[in-house]
Amino acid sequence: MLVDVRIKRFRPEQDAQPRWAAYRVEAEPTDRVLDALNTVKWRHDGSLAFRRSCAHGICGSDAMMINGRNRLACKVLIRDLRPPIVIEPMRGFPVAKDLIVDMDGFFAKYRSVKPYLITEEPAPQAERPQSPEQRERFEDTTKCILCGACTTSCPSFWANREYLGPAAIVQAHRFLFDSRDHGAAERLPVLNERSGVWRCRTIFNCTEACPRGINVTKAIGEVKKLLLRQSVK
Amino acid sequence: MPRPVVRHQYDAVIVGAGGAGLMAALEASKTCKTAVVSKLYPTRSHTGTAQGGIGAALGNVEPDSWEWHMFDTVKGGDYLADQDAVEFMCQEAIRVVYELEHMGLPFNRTPEGKIDQRRFGGHTKEFGKAPVRRSCYAADRTGHMILQTLYQQCIKQAVSFFDEFHLLDVLLQDGRCAGVVALCLATGEVHVFHAKAVLLATGGFGRMYKVTSNAHTLTGDGCTVVFRRGLPLEDMEFFQFHPTGIYKLGILITEGARGEGGILRNGRGERFMERYAPTLLDLAPRDMVSRAMYLEIREGRGIEGKDYLHLDLTHLDPSVIDRKLPDIADFVRTYLGVDPHRQPIPVQPTAHYAMGGIPTNLHAEVLDERGQVVPGLYAAGECACVSVHGANRLGTNSLVDIVVFGRRGGQRLAQWAPAADHLPLPKEPEVMAQEALSRLTTNLGGESAAQIRDELQQAMMAQVSVFRTEAGLKEALAAIVQLRVRYGRVDVQDKALRFNTELEEALELGCVLDLAWATTVAALARRESRGAHCREDFPDRDDANWLKHSLAVLRDGAISLSAKPVTITRFQPKPRVY
Ligand SMILES: Cc1cc2nc3c(=O)[nH]c(=O)nc-3n(C[C@H](O)[C@H](O)[C@H](O)COP(=O)(O)OP(=O)(O)OC[C@H]3O[C@@H](n4cnc5c(N)ncnc54)[C@H](O)[C@@H]3O)c2cc1C
Ligand code: SF4
Ligand code: FES
Numbered sequence: 001m002l003v004d005v006r007i008k009r010f011r012p013e014q015d016a017q018p019r020w021a022a023y024r025v026e027a028e029p030t031d032r033v034l035d036a037l038n039t040v041k042w043r044h045d046g047s048l049a050f051r052r053s054c055a056h057g058i059c060g061s062d063a064m065m066i067n068g069r070n071r072l073a074c075k076v077l078i079r080d081l082r083p084p085i086v087i088e089p090m091r092g093f094p095v096a097k098d099l100i101v102d103m104d105g106f107f108a109k110y111r112s113v114k115p116y117l118i119t120e121e122p123a124p125q126a127e128r129p130q131s132p133e134q135r136e137r138f139e140d141t142t143k144c145i146l147c148g149a150c151t152t153s154c155p156s157f158w159a160n161r162e163y164l165g166p167a168a169i170v171q172a173h174r175f176l177f178d179s180r181d182h183g184a185a186e187r188l189p190v191l192n193e194r195s196g197v198w199r200c201r202t203i204f205n206c207t208e209a210c211p212r213g214i215n216v217t218k219a220i221g222e223v224k225k226l227l228l229r230q231s232v233k
Numbered sequence: 234m235p236r237p238v239v240r241h242q243y244d245a246v247i248v249g250a251g252g253a254g255l256m257a258a259l260e261a262s263k264t265c266k267t268a269v270v271s272k273l274y275p276t277r278s279h280t281g282t283a284q285g286g287i288g289a290a291l292g293n294v295e296p297d298s299w300e301w302h303m304f305d306t307v308k309g310g311d312y313l314a315d316q317d318a319v320e321f322m323c324q325e326a327i328r329v330v331y332e333l334e335h336m337g338l339p340f341n342r343t344p345e346g347k348i349d350q351r352r353f354g355g356h357t358k359e360f361g362k363a364p365v366r367r368s369c370y371a372a373d374r375t376g377h378m379i380l381q382t383l384y385q386q387c388i389k390q391a392v393s394f395f396d397e398f399h400l401l402d403v404l405l406q407d408g409r410c411a412g413v414v415a416l417c418l419a420t421g422e423v424h425v426f427h428a429k430a431v432l433l434a435t436g437g438f439g440r441m442y443k444v445t446s447n448a449h450t451l452t453g454d455g456c457t458v459v460f461r462r463g464l465p466l467e468d469m470e471f472f473q474f475h476p477t478g479i480y481k482l483g484i485l486i487t488e489g490a491r492g493e494g495g496i497l498r499n500g501r502g503e504r505f506m507e508r509y510a511p512t513l514l515d516l517a518p519r520d521m522v523s524r525a526m527y528l529e530i531r532e533g534r535g536i537e538g539k540d541y542l543h544l545d546l547t548h549l550d551p552s553v554i555d556r557k558l559p560d561i562a563d564f565v566r567t568y569l570g571v572d573p574h575r576q577p578i579p580v581q582p583t584a585h586y587a588m589g590g591i592p593t594n595l596h597a598e599v600l601d602e603r604g605q606v607v608p609g610l611y612a613a614g615e616c617a618c619v620s621v622h623g624a625n626r627l628g629t630n631s632l633v634d635i636v637v638f639g640r641r642g643g644q645r646l647a648q649w650a651p652a653a654d655h656l657p658l659p660k661e662p663e664v665m666a667q668e669a670l671s672r673l674t675t676n677l678g679g680e681s682a683a684q685i686r687d688e689l690q691q692a693m694m695a696q697v698s699v700f701r702t703e704a705g706l707k708e709a710l711a712a713i714v715q716l717r718v719r720y721g722r723v724d725v726q727d728k729a730l731r732f733n734t735e736l737e738e739a740l741e742l743g744c745v746l747d748l749a750w751a752t753t754v755a756a757l758a759r760r761e762s763r764g765a766h767c768r769e770d771f772p773d774r775d776d777a778n779w780l781k782h783s784l785a786v787l788r789d790g791a792i793s794l795s796a797k798p799v800t801i802t803r804f805q806p807k808p809r810v811y
Binding site for chain 2: 011012013014030032041042043045046047049050051052053054055056057058059060061075077096097098100103107111114115116117123125126127128129130131132134135138139142143145146175178180181213
C-alpha cells in the first residue's frame with residue numbers, strides 16, 4: 001500500500017528554518033516506521049538524515065516524534081498509526097540535521113549522576129552476593145537504553161533546559177537501589193540541586209514515552225523519597 | 234575538493250565501542266593516552282542486543298568445569314578452532330564474569346545470591362553427556378548489561394571518546410601500524426589519529442545477507458580496511474545462521490528460549506530435532522539446527538508448506554517467559570502480534586555471526602599472511618579470528634570472546650605502547666581516504682547504493698547461506714564481481730558535509746561487497762562440509778585435506794587463498810554427533 005509520510009527537515013548548511021517535506025512511500029501495514037524512513041532514503045531522497053542501528057528497539061538510536069508522540073521509529077508499526085505519518089525530531093534538543101539531534105547535553109547530565117557502581121569494599125574472589133529480591137529492586141531501571149524519549153517529552157524540561165531530566169534520574173535510580181552500591185552520598189547532592197529531581201511535576205509524559213516500558217515516574221518518586229529520608233536523618 | 238583535516242596524537246586508538254572495544258579501552262587507558270573512535274555512540278553498539286548470556290564454568294547451579302567448556306567449544310566448532318586459544322578463553326571466562334560482576338553487572342541470581350546460569354546450545358557436562366547450565370545471564374538482556382556496565386566504567390575512568398567518527402583507513406608503514414583515519418560525521422572533516430598502537434573492535438558483518446539479526450551498521454568496516462591494506466582475512470567461508478530469527482525480519486529469538494524449554498516444531502507439529510540430534514534435541518549447535526530447519530522446509534514440512542517453522546513456548550510456565558525472556562516476548566508481540574504464552578512463534582534461520590575475520594594470536598595481536606605479528610596492530614571481538622569458534626560458534630561464546638580478548642588485547646597494548654615510538658606518518662596520510670570520499674560524492678555514474686545492496690543481499694542469501702553448491706557459489710561470485718564494478722559508479726546525492734548518512738551508507742556498502750567477495754571465494758575453494766560451511770556437493774568433513782584455516786589476501790585486484798594450520802592440543806578430531 002502507499003503511505004503518506006510528512007517529515008520535518010532541516011539542512012544546516014542551507015536552511016535558516018526547518019521545512020516540511022511530504023513523501024508517498026510503498027509500505028506494508030506490518031512495516032516499522034523505520035522501514036518507511038529507509039524507503040524515503042533509499043528510493044526518494046538519499047539526503048534524509050536519521051540515526052538507526054539495531055532496528056528492533058534495543059540500541060536507542062531512533063527516538064523521534066511520530067504523530068505527536070515520542071517513540072522509536074523501529075518499534076512502531078505503520079498499521080498502528082493514523083495516516084499521514086508525521087515525523088519530527090525530539091523536542092528540546094538542538095537539531096543537527098533533519099531528525100538527528102545533538103545529544104551532548106543529554107549525555108553530560110547522564111554522566112553527572114555518576115552512573116557507575118561506587119563501592120569501597122574490596123571485591124571477593126567470586127561474585128558479590130545479592131539475593132533475587134535485592135536484584136529485583138532495581139530491575140526496572142536497568143532496562144534504560146538512553147534514547148532520550150522521556151526527557152524530550154517532559155514539559156518541565158522544555159521549560160527549563162537545566163533540569164537533569166528523567167533519563168539521568170532513571171540512571172541514578174539504577175545504582176541508588178542496587179544493594180552493592182554505596183555511592184548515595186556522592187549522587188544525592190546532584191539530584192537534590194535546583195535543577196534536580198524537584199523539577200519533576202509528576203506529569204507522567206516520560207512514563208508514557210518510554211519504549212522500554214520503564215515506570216519512570218515511579219523511579220523519580222522513589223529517588224525523591226530517598227532524598228526526603230536523607231534530609232530527615 | 235578535499236575536506237578539512239584535523240590531526241591528533243595518541244598512544245593508543247581503539248576503534249569500536251562494543252564489548253571488545255570498551256574492555257580494551259579500560260585496560261589500555263591504564264597506562265596509555267587512549268582514544269576510542271566509534272561510528273556509533275558507544276551504548277548503541279550491537280553488543281547491546283545480545284540476549285541469552287555469557288558462558289563460564291562457574292558451576293553455580295550444577296557441577297561444571299572449564300575443560301568441559303573447552304571440549305564443547307572445540308567440538309561445536311567442528312575441530313577447526315585453535316585449541317590453545319580455546320583453553321585460554323574457557324579458563325579466563327570464569328575470571329572475567331566475576332570481574333564484570335564486580336564492575337556492577339546485574340546478573341540474575343540464584344536463591345543463594347550467586348550468579349544464575351541456564352542451558353544453551355552445545356554446552357554439556359562430562360564431554361557431551363547431557364546439557365549443562367553454563368550461561369550466566371541477565372534476563373534476555375545480557376549484552377545490554379555488559380555494554381552499559383563497561384561504558385559506565387569508562388566514564389568512571391574518564392576514557393576519551395570520539396563518538397560518531399567513522400573509520401576510513403588504517404595507516405601501515407613498513408609493516409607496522411602508525412594510526413588511523415576517520416570521518417567525523419557531525420562535521421564531515423577528516424581526522425588523522427597518529428598512534429603507536431591501534432586495536433580494531435568493529436564487530437561483524439551480517440549485513441551481507443538479506444535476513445539477519447545484525448544491525449544496519451554491522452558492515453565489517455574494520456575487516457575491510459585491513460583487507461584493502463593487504464592483510465589477510467581468516468576463515469571467511471564460515472558464517473553462522475542462527476536457527477531462530479523472527480520470520481522475514483530476522484530479529485533474533487535467543488537460544489535461551491530453547492534453553493528454558495522451548496521446542497521447534499514443523500508444519501505437522503512434530504518435534505523434528507528428535508530425528509537430527511537425539512541427545513541434545515533443540516539444543517544441538519546452531520549449524521545443525523539451521524540445516525535441519527532448511528531440510529524440513531525443503532521437504533515441504535514448513536508451516537503450511539511455507540519457508541518457516543514454529544518455536545513453541547506455549548507449554549512453558551508464563552512466569553518463566555515474563556521473568557527470563559521478557560524482551561523477546563515483547564518483540565514477538567510488537568512485530569508479529571503473537572502472544573508467546575498462547576501462540577507459537579514463526580521463525581526461520583537468520584544470518585548471525587562471522588566466525589572469520591582478522592587473524593590474531595592469543596594476545597589479540599594481528600598476524601600477517603606469514604603468521605608474523607604486525608607491530609602496533611591489534612584486533613578483538615567479532616571482527617577478529619583468534620580462532621576460538623572454529624567453523625561454528627557456540628551460543629554465549631561471543632560475549633566470552635569479546636571480553637576475554639578485548640581485555641587481553643588492551644593489556645598487551647598497555648604493556649607494549651609506553652616503550653614504543655610513534656612511527657613517522659606518511660606525508661599525506663589521509664590521501665586514500667580523501668580520494669574515496671570525493672569519488673563517492675562527485676561520481677556521476679548514476680548507480681544507486683541501495684539497489685546494489687539489495688541485489689548483493691539477495692545473492693548471498695540464495696547461494697552463500699546454510700547450504701552451498703559449486704554452481705550456486707559461482708553464480709554468486711559472478712554477481713558480486715558485477716556489483717563491485719557497478720559500485721564504482723555509485724552516486725551519492727547528498728553533497729553536504731554534516732551528517733552525510735547517505736555517504737556513510739555508501740562507504741558501508743563498499744565494505745560488505747568486499748567481504749561478500751572474500752566469503753564466496755573462500756566458500757568455493759573449501760571442498761568439504763564443516764560446521765557452518767555446508768557444501769551439498771561435498772557433504773562430509775574431510776580432515777585429510779581440509780583440517781586447516783583459510784587466509785584470503787587481496788593482491789593486485791584479485792583474492793589469493795592460502796592455508797594456515799590448526800592448533801590441536803587436547804582433543805583429536807572425532808565425528809560430530811549430538
Ligand atoms: C541479536 C544478537 C544476539 C546475540 N546474543 C548473544 C549471546 O547471547 N551471547 C553471545 O555470546 N553472543 C551473542 N551475540 C553475538 C555478540 O553479541 C556479538 O558477536 C558481539 O557483541 C560483538 O561485539 P564486538 O565488541 O566485537 O562488536 P559490536 O558490539 O558490534 O561493536 C562494534 C563497534 O564498532 C564500531 N564500528 C564499526 N564500524 C566502525 C567504523 N567504520 N568506524 C568506527 N567505528 C566502527 C561500532 O560503532 C561499534 O561500537 C548476539 C548477536 C546478535 C546480533
Ligand atoms: S528511561 Fe526510557 S525513555 Fe528515558 S532514556 Fe531510558 S529508555 Fe529512553
Ligand atoms: S534502531 Fe535501535 S532502537 Fe531503533
